[in-house]
Amino acid sequence: MKALKRAIILFATFGVLLFAKSFMGRAAAAEASAGAIYYVRFSGQGLNVYADPSLQGEPAAVLPDNTYVQIILGPLDFLVKIRVYDTGLEGYADMRYLRRLDAAVFDYDVYTYEELEEDIAQLQARYPELLHVNITGQSADGRNLYELILGNTAAPRHMLVQAGIHAREYANPYLVMEQLEQCLYYYDCGYFHETSYRELFENVAVHIVPMVNPDGIALSQSGESALRSPELLQTVRSCYAYDRAAGRTKNSYERYLQRWKANARGVDLNGNFAPGFGLDTKATQPSYAGYPGAAPFSEPETMSLGAVTLLCRPCVVISYHSMGEVAYWNTAESRYTEMNRMFSSYMLSLVPYKRMGSGTASGSYLDWIYSGDAPVCSITFETGDTDCPFTLAHYPKIWLEHSLVMQAAAAYAYSHAAE
Numbered sequence: 204m205k206a207l208k209r210a211i212i213l214f215a216t217f218g219v220l221l222f223a224k225s226f227m228g229r230a231a232a233a234e235a236s237a238g239a240i241y242y243v244r245f246s247g248q249g250l251n252v253y254a255d256p257s258l259q260g261e262p263a264a265v266l267p268d269n270t271y272v273q274i275i276l277g278p279l280d281f282l283v284k285i286r287v288y289d290t291g292l293e294g295y296a297d298m299r300y301l302r303r304l305d306a307a308v309f310d311y312d313v314y315t316y317e318e319l320e321e322d323i324a325q326l327q328a329r330y331p332e333l334l335h336v337n338i339t340g341q342s343a344d345g346r347n348l349y350e351l352i353l354g355n356t357a358a359p360r361h362m363l364v365q366a367g368i369h370a371r372e373y374a375n376p377y378l379v380m381e382q383l384e385q386c387l388y389y390y391d392c393g394y395f396h397e398t399s400y401r402e403l404f405e406n407v408a409v410h411i412v413p414m415v416n417p418d419g420i421a422l423s424q425s426g427e428s429a430l431r432s433p434e435l436l437q438t439v440r441s442c443y444a445y446d447r448a449a450g451r452t453k454n455s456y457e458r459y460l461q462r463w464k465a466n467a468r469g470v471d472l473n474g475n476f477a478p479g480f481g482l483d484t485k486a487t488q489p490s491y492a493g494y495p496g497a498a499p500f501s502e503p504e505t506m507s508l509g510a511v512t513l514l515c516r517p518c519v520v521i522s523y524h525s526m527g528e529v530a531y532w533n534t535a536e537s538r539y540t541e542m543n544r545m546f547s548s549y550m551l552s553l554v555p556y557k558r559m560g561s562g563t564a565s566g567s568y569l570d571w572i573y574s575g576d577a578p579v580c581s582i583t584f585e586t587g588d589t590d591c592p593f594t595l596a597h598y599p600k601i602w603l604e605h606s607l608v609m610q611a612a613a614a615y616a617y618s619h620a621a622e
């Protein structure tokens with residue numbers, strides 16, 4: 204918690220210095236969000252509103268959760284100037300505690316594939332110029348595999364964010380969708396450091412694969428009833444029989460399915476790449492976790508993520524997993540260790556997770572992107588501090604840590620990453 208506070212102070216202080224430079228006398232900058240109503244959330248003891256943009260000293264007001272406010276300037280990093288809807292009081296606050304009342308991506312407990320599809324349709328309708336939606340394939344159980352592109356599809360640089368490759372880690376698809384919506388609704392008024400969101404995303408297109416493994420996620424969330432295909436149902440039952448017999452699980456069938464990581468064919472998608480395919484095999488046949496498949500890219504989900512990656516040639520890649528509040532940044536065989544050391548240090552100054560060591564190749568997505576011809580900076584965040592799947596109760600902390608990751612990574616891609 205201390206490290207998190209430090210990171211916030213670091214960014215907030217930096218923000219304040221630039222706020223004066225970038226914003227004073229630019230009231231029109233906030234035009235895009237003018238009129239929109241926001242509410243306070245995740246504040247705990249209430250959201251402090253300060254007279255001064257340094258967010259120091261005695262707060263002018265403390266707003267309880269669900270207080271309505273309007274944003275009249277910003278955000279710049281974490282900082283916004285707000286007007287309290289009822290009282291008209293104006294002051295400065297931390298934008299991470301504010302949520303638009305008409306947000307499309309809404310607080311969830313179990314964020315399903317169906318909700319994801321609804322949110323994609325709503326965001327596409329609201330921001331047709333800023334968001335492009337591609338269906339890049341279909342899962343074995345007939346669900347669409349999506350790629351969302353934020354910003355200029357013809358941008359000189361591209362970055363990629365992927366989440367939900369492991370079924371039970373389904374808090375992360377929700378997180379990336381909320382990150383995306385925030386970038387969209389502050390597109391014309393937000394700044395990250397010295398750069399406007401518009402400039403950022405016109406120069407760095409963000410390719411988001413929000414739910415790599417929709418079948419596995421549906422299975423983890425809803426059990427057997429989620430599956431449409433009788434063949435896949437049979438596969439899943441065989442997995443349980445195998446894992447029980449092999450001593451790989453002692454769980455009840457219901458709990459076993461909740462703890463599912465693989466796709467509905469029993470393939471652990473984060474072992475279905477190369478190099479290192481099959482070298483760290485924990486299961487020799489389809490299973491809830493650890494079976495890498497018959498061959499690299501044998502699954503529609505990895506084909507789809509692979510194709511998105513090859514087509515957009517990202518210079519920065521963010522991968523979301525859970526749990527442990529740790530970050531993987533390098534592999535033993537990586538060709539890009541030095542550039543990644545810099546990039547991961549930059550990202551870890553924002554998200555204060557523990558840096559992990561470099562494993563040898565095991566067919567993971569990271570192994571694959573680090574073996575490619577194109578230099579790439581990447582970090583894998585493991586969100587949450589409790590076993591998966593976890594509930595909404597664990598989400599506020601994740602949001603506070605990760606709310607600016609998309610902007611920060613885009614800013615890095617814009618200013619640092621290799622062409």
Ligand SMILES: [Zn+2]
Nearest residue numbers: 369372524525
């Ligand atoms: Zn994972």
